[in-house]
Structures are given as structure tokens and as C-alpha cells.
Amino acid sequence: MSAVGAEAPRNCRLCPRLAAYRDATRAKNPDWFNGAVPSFGDEAARLLVVGLAPGVTGANRTGRPFTGDFAGDLLYATLTKFGWANGAFAARPDDGLVLAGAMVTNAVRCVPPQNKPVGDEINRCRPFLAARIAALPRLRAILCLGRISHESTLRALGAKLSVHPFAHGARHEVAGLTLWDSYHCSRYNTNTGRLTAEMFEAVFEAARAELGPEG
């Protein structure tokens, strides 16, 4: 049983640097969400996608993970392609997009300056990730976007990092779950060619092949 709930309180102040950054962003943009961004998706999810942290003008503005962030265009298109999302993603929380059998969350729930959470912040947010995982009764697989997500998820599951090295497309068996790794679908990774849409889709395709169809 986890000591915290699966979602951080919107005005969580566990990380002083992140709380201060949110306060400063709220002062400049009072109509933005500016809070700990809750997970989005299906409570009956068999697949949990774990990102890094909200982008300042994306999820931190809109209040939904990967929504308004460049990275969300590829993520939600891919979830739709492999049958985990229905509706038209329009980068707004009221676009009507519905996830089916999947949930999207972040290793760190609050926007970090320069998109870079520090170790302490990742550690302080981990109980929410652990609780999120524990609260999904049908969960079978976790797809980690990037190394920070991968390592925080392994720690949340009590697994050894040295036994499960991060690699794009890697598949690990951890605590009764399958854990898939992908490079993060960030603008930087796609612009530099480190991650192509084909490489990203291949990971979701493999997860779908293993999980089978929804329903």
C-alpha cells in the first residue's frame, strides 16, 4: 500500500524548485493550468505510457499530459494507430480524445525548468508513479519514454537498474509486468533523427502484438 495517491495534488509543493517555477509561470500566465498534471486515460488500462515531465507551454498550460507539447502529436497519433485512442487529437484537453486500455502519465508531474528535473525531484515524485502503477488493476505493460522514465519506473517497481539497461526497443520483465523502452518522442529526438516515427511505432506495435486487441 502506497503512502500517497496516484495523483499529486495540483498545488503539490514537495519540490521547492518546481513549486517556485510553477508560481513564477502562474504569475506570468494566470490562465494556464500551472499545476501537477494528472495522468490521462483509462482506469482499466493494460498499458501505461510513462513520459518525463510536462512541457511549460504544453501539458503545464493545458493540464493534460503531452497535450500542446510537440511530443504529443507523435504520441497520440501512435496510440491511435495501434488502437489505444479514439477520436481526433487536437492538442486541447477538450478535444474529446478517449484512451482505450491505455493511460499516459509522467515520471515527474510538474514542469521542470529547461525540461530537466533533478534527481531529488524525480525521487520525490516517484511515490505517485508507484501509486499510479499500483492503482491499475488490469495493468500488463509499461512503455517508458526515455531513460529517466525507465529508471524511475524500475525503481518504483523495486527492480535493479543494472539488470534492466535502457535501450530503444528493449523489452524487460519486471514485477509481473512487461516494460518496453523507447527513446522519448521529443522534438529534439525526432529533429535529430535519433527517433523516427517508424522506430517509435515499432515499440507500440510490439506491445500491441503481445497484449492483443482491447475488449
Ligand code: URA
Ligand atoms: N509532455 C508531457 O506531458 N510529458 C513529456 O514527457 C513531454 C511532454
